[in-house]
Amino acid sequence: MPEAAYRSLLQIQSAACPICLKPLLEQARGPYVDHEHITGRVRGLLCLTCNLLLGRLGDDPDRFAKRAVANGEPAYARAADYLRAPPAEALGETFFTRRIRFLVRRMDPQLAAMLANFP
Secondary structure (H helix, E strand, C coil): CCHHHHHHHHHHCCCECCCCCCEHHHCCCCCEEEECCCCCEEEEEECHHHHHHHHHHCCCHHHHHHHHHHHCCHHHHHHHHHHHCCHHHHHCCCCECHHHHHHHHHHCHHHHHHHCCCC
8 A cells, every 4th residue: 555545544534543443643553454354455544453353353344233232332333334434445546455466466467467557
């Protein structure tokens, strides 16, 4: 993800984790670039705790919405909203993690050529 897009995403999110609402720049380890695990598409910036939460509970917004109702915890509702409408969509471009790009290049040279100029 280019630095300009990263900075724009940080601004879109008001430099806060969209799930727990904690300031991202005050974390011991900076914001984590969250992505869909199947496609590698960047969704947004999260704190470590929320990034790990999504990793453990998966990418199903309905699962988080049910937990929000059952537990009365607003962070679960925000996680569901985050998964349904990731902040990175506001950038107007799609970005992928480097690992996915690397795997695509190794698996399919034609697809890699098509993605060469893709952000």
